[in-house]
Amino acid sequence: MEWETVIGLEVHAQLATKSKIFSGASTTFGAEPNTQACALDLAMPGTLPVPNEQAFRYAIMFGLAIDAEIAKTSVFDRKNYFYPDLPKAYQTTQLEKPIVGPGHVEIELVDGTKKSIRIHHAHLEEDAGKSLHEDFHGMSGIDLNRAGTPLVEIVSEPDMSNSEEAVAFAKKLHGIVTSLGICDGEMSQGSMRFDVNISVRKPGEELGTRTETKNLNSFRFMEDAIALEVERQIDLIEDGGRVIQETRLYNGDSKESRSMRSKEEANDYRYFPCPDLLPVVFDDDYIESIRKELPELPDARHDRFVEQYGLSSYDANILSGDASMAQYFETAAKTSGDTKLTANWMMGELSARLNAADLSIKHSPLSAEQLAGMIARITDGTISSKMAKQVFDGLWNSDGDADSIIEAKGLKQVSDSGAIETLVDEVIANSGKQVDNFRNADESKRPKMLGYFVGQIMKASKGQANPQQVNEILLKKLNDLL
């Protein structure tokens, strides 16, 4: 009997503010431990939080982008629990009055179907610091640089029914926050983290008990973790067991998950409104002024890509979804002058290479200008598509432009029709038997017989003859012999 999977996501996106949500300390990633933590971040006595307006602005931008209602009054609550990386022993978050109310986003699947995923709410909160368990001789180190970094936590409804939908939703959110410029989207640095709630049931039955797999920081891990958890739950139930409500951790390297804690022994967080922060009230003018300044969003960009570049809906979806990807595409397409070829190279070779190297397009070793330069040389016939692969390799590993790599590798394709004619003549002269066969063959069979000649000519040209010209000249010469 079939199983049905029900998936909901909680997404933490770090907001790209210069300073923290309640203190003036910098949010830059990668600094020496505890060099970006001020007295407030250390929860020194007497310090008080002062809200960072930019964080509210960013959260409102997100709310507007998902067509959600923005709460006129936004209240912060304290979530109490003891942990060394939480210096105040409470997290300042929003429970009852989140800044962003219900909204929705649309996802497009590989088969072209579209689905609307509802967002329950999104709220502002502060990030915790980090516990470092290595290198401290049995003790733990605490780095509070990240403590107080603003987060928007986006909570979806359980509207997804498989990993493809969940990943498409995650990518869509990634595209929205990066397009808005409110999050840098650097998943490997923890700028976006996904918690996946999963349950399974037989169709028509009530929702099953769910588990939460926390802190997934790549789309691939998310896909794998969902597959693993769905299988685990189904096996468990089919073997007569039951799923317990728990938090699980997925290890992307070993592709295993383990239970972190069960909800039965969960903390009572003793939430209450934070008395150090007054309710924040936004008027309509403020919200409207933000709405007016919203940049182009993935859905609008998708439609523009279809219209302006003649891309298929599916291609446009891939190329427009992520802000860096879209920018890369537009730069490369405009510079190269060949939209279709640019799209093909980006979705083909470039994306395969980035995936293999586990890099995002933002960190592509190959710039849009470099790729465009190479594509321009394909278009003008200087190199063949096959040669282009070698040029691509060269560009991947150097800062040079396509022309210098073509030059250095001696990859120029021969497009001199005189030289090609000579080659064609030589090959025809040396292939008496094949020429006879061609002449005697039925007309419908002749195109297939061209392969031999092309192969010989390309071999003679050491692969540098322009294949299109070779085809044209060869066909003309052979037809002349008929």
Place this chain on the structure above:
Amino acid sequence: MNNSIMHNKTIADIIAGLDSGEFTSVEITQHYLKRIQQLDSTYNSYITVNEASALAQAEAADKRRAEGNAPAFCGVPIAHKDIFCTNGVRTSCGSKMLDNFVPPYDATVVENFARAGAVILGKTNMDEFAMGSSNETSFYGPVKNPWDINTVPGGSSGGSATAVAAHLAPGATATDTGGSIRQPAALCGITGLKPTYGRVSRWGMIAFASSLDQGGPMARTAEDCALMLNIMAGFDPKDSTSIDQGVPDYTENLNQSLEGLKVGVPKEYFEEGLNPGTEQAVRDALAELEKQGATLVSISLPHTKLAVPAYYVIAPAEASANLSRFDGARYGYRCEDPKDLRDMYMRTRGEGFGDEVKRRILVGAYCLSAGYYDAYYRKAQQVRRLIKQDFVDAFETVDVIMGPTAPTPAFEFGAKGNDPVAMYLEDIYTIATNLAGLPGMSVPCGFVDNKPVGLQIIGNYFDESRMLNVAHQFQQTTDWHQQAPEGIEVEGIKAGDTE
């Protein structure tokens, strides 16, 4: 009072004396330091005395004054309650937990006084984390009431109150969460003012209950409180609950007549539990104000009885979260040789906090727990709104509200030690104003068995000027505020006799 003796001078006198060159800041600072050294072993009003830095500040103040560049409090010695963080000076909050804590920053109040040129004599004793009404919960031992050293000075600002009453400082900063300025001011026979919530920055003031805590001045006269409030009040961008509203000169209206003033007298403040002597002193004070032209209006604050129970849900709830940061991980006390994280948390907090603090953390955590939140915390917040509404309604018809500050005069040590609820009832008349966010004052208005009684003046929001005006006018025709405990006026060294 013989105010040629240096320690009998009010802040206004000191400013005048420094201005006229009658004495220098170094002289008066040395005088106070010597008095503290000689007398405070009896009273225990200071936790830390800053001899070296006080003298350096005094020297700098004298220099500025000589240069004709003297700000308002230039060279005036005062003390800070040990709840205000002082850069480079241990700030204990009366707790073992912070016995070794030296903040790397100044509270805004401390910074304001430094900018105004004040000399900081030291940090005054207090109930641990400001939790107490008798100063018996301090890790540094109880403070003695100078009027009778067998009795408590009140709390939590008992150190500041005693320092002022024993003339060990002409003025001191304090804080009031449920009466912690007004009740010790009453018990020690001095003048104290809790401003409107949001009037004085809480930045750098160690939090007890954030929605109730408010810093304010303690001094011997209303005029001195006005002078101090001029320095303390103001919007602070570092405290989001501070209110961005202009600060008047609080001395400006002191001399206005009280003719036509409408004084609300809540009947609930004169019911069961009020000491008859205290009641008489307060009634006499009200009669005195009537003589000055004020009209007494009988009013009702019907939810008064709910103030103490609501407060003892809200304040501990906030405190339970505010005090969670004291975990031994980053600063302050840490237990010896923790086995693991849990052991560190449990023993650090078990050993670092005193009983009253633990009691309130437990009560607060309980009130916020799943399943109890609605019955306690949410309900208490609803009650808080009713209490506030009582006052809003009353201020429709009256200008100020008056009654006793505390139900009884100072009581003996240990008298209420075993009965937390009896202790909590000490604040029955003061707590409601904190819940409402209103300003309140206590001024001396008589004695019961040689123990001072305080008259409470509650003002409308941001109406500190009027409260000070009323208090000052009362002090023009009465001399309760000029009384000093036996020996205090003359004890120590006389003016000009600093060496």
